Amino acid sequence: MGDDKKEVKRxxxxxxxxxxxxxxxxxxSKTQYMLTCIGFAVGLxxxxxxxxxxxxxxxxxxxIPYLIALAIQGLPLLYLELAIGQRLRMGSIGVWNxxxxxxxxxGMASMMVSLLVGMFYNSIVAWVMWYFFHSFQDPLPWAYxxxxxxxxxxxxxxxxxxxxxxFWYRETLNISPRVEISGSLQWGMVLSLLCAWAVVYLxxxxxxxxxxxxxxITSTFPYVVLTIFLVRAMTLPGATVGLTYLFTPDWETLKNxxxxxxxxxxxxxxxxxxxxxxxxxxxxxxxxxxxERDAVIVGCINSATSIYAAIPIFAILGFKAQTxxxxxxxxxxxxxxxxxxxxxxxxxxxxYNDWLFSLNTTDPDIVSDLELRTCELQTFLxxxxxxxxxxxxxxxxxxxxxxxxxxxxxxxxxxxxxxxLSSMFGNLEGVLTPLLDLKLVPKWxxxxxxxxxxxxxxxxxALIFTLRSGNYWLEIFNSYVGSVPLLxxxxxxxxAVVYVYGINRFNDDILFMTGKKPNWYWQACWRVISPxxxxxxxxxxxxxxxxxxxxxxAWNPEYVDFPETDLQFYPDWVFxxxxxxxxxxxxxxxxxxxxxxxQRMCLGSRxxxxxxxxxxxxxxxxxxxxxQGPSSNHGSHSNRGFSHDV
Amino acid sequence: xSARLLFALCLALTWTSVLxxxxxxxxxxxxxxxxxSIKTALGDHAYxxxxxxxxxxxxxxxxxxxxxxxxxxxxxxxxxxCDETPRVSFWFVVANPADTSQLIPGGEVEEAVRKSRNRxxxxxxxxxxxxxxxxxxxxxxxxxIPNTPPWLIAFIVVICVVSAGILALLVSTFMKKIRKxxxxxxxxxxxxxxxxxxxxxxxxxKAGSLNGGFMEDERHTQL
Numbered sequence: 001m002g003d004d005k006k007e008v009k010r011x012x013x014x015x016x017x018x019x020x021x022x023x024x025x026x027x028x029s030k031t032q033y034m035l036t037c038i039g040f041a042v043g044l045x046x047x048x049x050x051x052x053x054x055x056x057x058x059x060x061x062x063x064i065p066y067l068i069a070l071a072i073q074g075l076p077l078l079y080l081e082l083a084i085g086q087r088l089r090m091g092s093i094g095v096w097n098x099x100x101x102x103x104x105x106x107g108m109a110s111m112m113v114s115l116l117v118g119m120f121y122n123s124i125v126a127w128v129m130w131y132f133f134h135s136f137q138d139p140l141p142w143a144y145x146x147x148x149x150x151x152x153x154x155x156x157x158x159x160x161x162x163x164x165x166x167f168w169y170r171e172t173l174n175i176s177p178r179v180e181i182s183g184s185l186q187w188g189m190v191l192s193l194l195c196a197w198a199v200v201y202l203x204x205x206x207x208x209x210x211x212x213x214x215x216x217i218t219s220t221f222p223y224v225v226l227t228i229f230l231v232r233a234m235t236l237p238g239a240t241v242g243l244t245y246l247f248t249p250d251w252e253t254l255k256n257x258x259x260x261x262x263x264x265x266x267x268x269x270x271x272x273x274x275x276x277x278x279x280x281x282x283x284x285x286x287x288x289x290x291x292e293r294d295a296v297i298v299g300c301i302n303s304a305t306s307i308y309a310a311i312p313i314f315a316i317l318g319f320k321a322q323t324x325x326x327x328x329x330x331x332x333x334x335x336x337x338x339x340x341x342x343x344x345x346x347x348x349x350x351x352y353n354d355w356l357f358s359l360n361t362t363d364p365d366i367v368s369d370l371e372l373r374t375c376e377l378q379t380f381l382x383x384x385x386x387x388x389x390x391x392x393x394x395x396x397x398x399x400x401x402x403x404x405x406x407x408x409x410x411x412x413x414x415x416x417x418x419x420x421l422s423s424m425f426g427n428l429e430g431v432l433t434p435l436l437d438l439k440l441v442p443k444w445x446x447x448x449x450x451x452x453x454x455x456x457x458x459x460x461x462a463l464i465f466t467l468r469s470g471n472y473w474l475e476i477f478n479s480y481v482g483s484v485p486l487l488x489x490x491x492x493x494x495x496a497v498v499y500v501y502g503i504n505r506f507n508d509d510i511l512f513m514t515g516k517k518p519n520w521y522w523q524a525c526w527r528v529i530s531p532x533x534x535x536x537x538x539x540x541x542x543x544x545x546x547x548x549x550x551x552x553x554a555w556n557p558e559y560v561d562f563p564e565t566d567l568q569f570y571p572d573w574v575f576x577x578x579x580x581x582x583x584x585x586x587x588x589x590x591x592x593x594x595x596x597x598x599q600r601m602c603l604g605s606r607x608x609x610x611x612x613x614x615x616x617x618x619x620x621x622x623x624x625x626x627x628q629g630p631s632s633n634h635g636s637h638s639n640r641g642f643s644h645d646v
Numbered sequence: 647x648s649a650r651l652l653f654a655l656c657l658a659l660t661w662t663s664v665l666x667x668x669x670x671x672x673x674x675x676x677x678x679x680x681x682x683s684i685k686t687a688l689g690d691h692a693y694x695x696x697x698x699x700x701x702x703x704x705x706x707x708x709x710x711x712x713x714x715x716x717x718x719x720x721x722x723x724x725x726x727x728c729d730e731t732p733r734v735s736f737w738f739v740v741a742n743p744a745d746t747s748q749l750i751p752g753g754e755v756e757e758a759v760r761k762s763r764n765r766x767x768x769x770x771x772x773x774x775x776x777x778x779x780x781x782x783x784x785x786x787x788x789x790x791i792p793n794t795p796p797w798l799i800a801f802i803v804v805i806c807v808v809s810a811g812i813l814a815l816l817v818s819t820f821m822k823k824i825r826k827x828x829x830x831x832x833x834x835x836x837x838x839x840x841x842x843x844x845x846x847x848x849x850x851x852k853a854g855s856l857n858g859g860f861m862e863d864e865r866h867t868q869l
Contacts, residue, residue, distance in 0.1 A: 132800070134797045136800050152785070153783070191801055195804055195805055198812065201812060202815070206819060341735055
């Protein structure tokens with residue numbers, strides 16, 4: 001009897017320890033949760049993709065399709081993910097498994113996409129770190145061309161293009177002329193990548209405990225820097241030119257369907273939907289939390305940040321265009337002055353046209369020999385760039401011209417680093433939480449070591465991007481992994497929640513969590529509007545992509561038209577890799593469903609019942625959050641019962 | 647007789663100067679074009695280009711020739727200048743002091759100018775870009791390359807800070823875990839004390855309820 005008692009007590013204390021260690025982590029405060037979600041949503045794309053889209057799609061007019069897409073697609077999906085995560089309290093795989101075992105593939109696809117995106121996204125952060133390390137020099141290394149061997153001139157590649165291009169393509173990436181030529185590992189890049197993953201691991205060690213502290217800085221710092229840049233940019237000459245160019249609406253572009261497609265895809269990727277990260281974050285929330293308000297706040301702040309970031313970016317681009325225009329005119333003036341030996345500063349930008357006209361009438365051959373370039377401010381403004389081109393080429397060029405360039409460069413790259421890091425949190429969380437929830441981690445391995453293992457594996461795989469052809473591979477990953485699979489996953493998420501889980505059940509869950517049922521707008525969006533628009537966007541996107549064999553811009557110094565980029569087709573094996581990257585996550589959904597079906601049929605009904613008990617119904621997780629877990633409750637009941645019996 | 651001598655001298659001088667002027671032409675093979683951009687370089691502090699400045703230039707060139715050949719024979723009169731323009735550009739050739747009808751070959755002049763380029767520039771407060779010798783490429787100054795690249799220093803600082811942070815967090819997490827386990831073990835040990843007491847007190851309600859009470863307390867403190 002005593003032995004039995006001893007056993008019961010040991011079992012009870014064992015259960016206590018087990019429940020205490022398995023207790024789900026939770027956010028220290030609502031602010032941390034909101035900052036983390038905002039940080040995940042606000043990323044590099046807000047700074048370098050949205051302003052570019054605004055520019056090429058008619059400025060202010062682009063805001064209309066953008067905001068419409070936010071309203072009918074972005075916000076409903078965001079609300080759905082936050083609500084389902086908060087209700088079912090598991091990472092992405094667990095949530096979809098709970099809804100239906102056949103839908104486990106959706107979670108696995110989410111996890112796989114998060115892993116692949118996390119790999120290449122941190123490589124971009126590594127590039128940002130490399131530029132950050134190089135910003136502590138005077139003069140900035142991308143401001144001048146290095147000399148060639150016999151010190152008679154500059155390196156040819158640098159002279160043909162610009163010093164900024166040379167620093168990016170040669171000294172940073174050491175890029176190969178084609179994607180097939182892999183080259184060797186670039187050690188500077190490897191070190192930067194190591195640093196990037198070390199910082200990510202530092203923030204992830206204790207899970208959301210450390211993330212929650214880190215986001216106070218990484219989510220707020222970009223806004224500080226954007227404001228500083230805004231104030232500075234407004235005082236630069238040419239800023240107003242850039243801003244009027246950005247915001248002048250061209251209503252004709254609204255008739256182009258591609259504008260609507262790009263607006264929809266931009267809002268979708270910008271909110272970081274379908275990664276599983278948002279589901280993971282909201283699963284750490286207390287049960288009764290107003291997720292509707294959270295979703296609307298996160299969505300609106302994300303869009304507002306995009307618009308707010310566009311202002312200083314375009315002011316600075318306007319300044320750069322103005323500077324380039326002035327340099328072009330000055331160069332022409334100097335050619336004329338030297339050719340005709342006119343006194344210095346007699347020709348100015350104001351009387352340049354008059355002088356040119358008179359000189360052309362007297363000596364037209366000499367003037368034509370000079371090959372004067374026509375300088376148009378509009379041409380310089382039209383030189384748009386997005387993505388890494390905007391940050392590492394266009395912006396760095398602008399920074400050189402600003403007095404105190406080191407300070408601006410450091411600020412800019414730290415801002416990009418914060419944006420990238422806060423998005424990395426969501427990516428990695430979308431990988432770690434499902435693995436931890438599914439208890440795939442061996443018992444003896446503490447969570448910290450497991451996190452370190454994942455970081456080391458990702459670092460090893462991301463070494464591809466430090467090869468000489470790394471930039472080409474990164475573009476491939478960006479275009480193929482970060483696009484179609486996410487659309488497919490989001491579509492299945494909608495169908496799963498609305499039609500498999502049941503919209504009425506979902507409405508009741510939300511009533512339980514927030515205290516009110518979602519209104520007719522959300523109902524209409526979830527049931528009809530969002531799935532339809534998502535399907536439309538997916539089909540249109542695939543059709544547009546499939547229309548032509550994809551090309552990529554290669555940096556080839558031997559190219560005839562260098563410094564223009566050499567447009568090359570992808571070789572067949574690379575194209576096969578692209579298709580695999582897009583298809584494999586999507587195929588996981590039907591594959592897992594088929595696997596579960598086969599399993600069910602083969603094992604028969606007895607095991608089916610066991611499995612149904614094991615795949616707990618969603619409501620069993622209720623209580624896993626409170627201080628008294630279900631196991632400890634049972635323990636106390638049994639102990640009291642037992643002692644009274646004896 | 648003195649008048650005839652005088653006339654011959656004058657004729658000789660004129661003839662020499664004409665000859666010398668013939669030596670200096672635009673596009674002369676042994677000559678170089680010089681272009682100065684004083685206003686661009688000095689802005690408001692620009693000086694005016696006049697005869698004295700030209701004299702300074704000729705003197706500098708004579709100095710450059712002296713330095714290159716290590717001979718003291720070159721003089722201002724050996725530097726012949728022509729084709730001055732309001733741009734402030736002109737051609738010059740260098741005549742051989744031994745035989746003034748002969749020019750110093752262009753290659754030698756180039757070497758001489760290259761050697762003393764820095765001194766010539768500084769005499770006029772100009773740079774390689776604002777005092778141009780067309781056809782003589784300036785030797786570009788290399789930027790100072792420090793032994794340790796500065797970016798490596800920044801990288802080492804950052805990686806040390808991050809590693810220190812990781813170690814600190816890992817150590818504190820494991821210390822917390824060890825402390826928690828020690829706490830549980832101690833409570834289990836106390837529990838065993840009571841258990842050993844059970845056979846003495848009997849397995850009946852008293853020990854059981856004592857145990858039950860203790861277990862309940864433990865649960866509350868843990869959670």
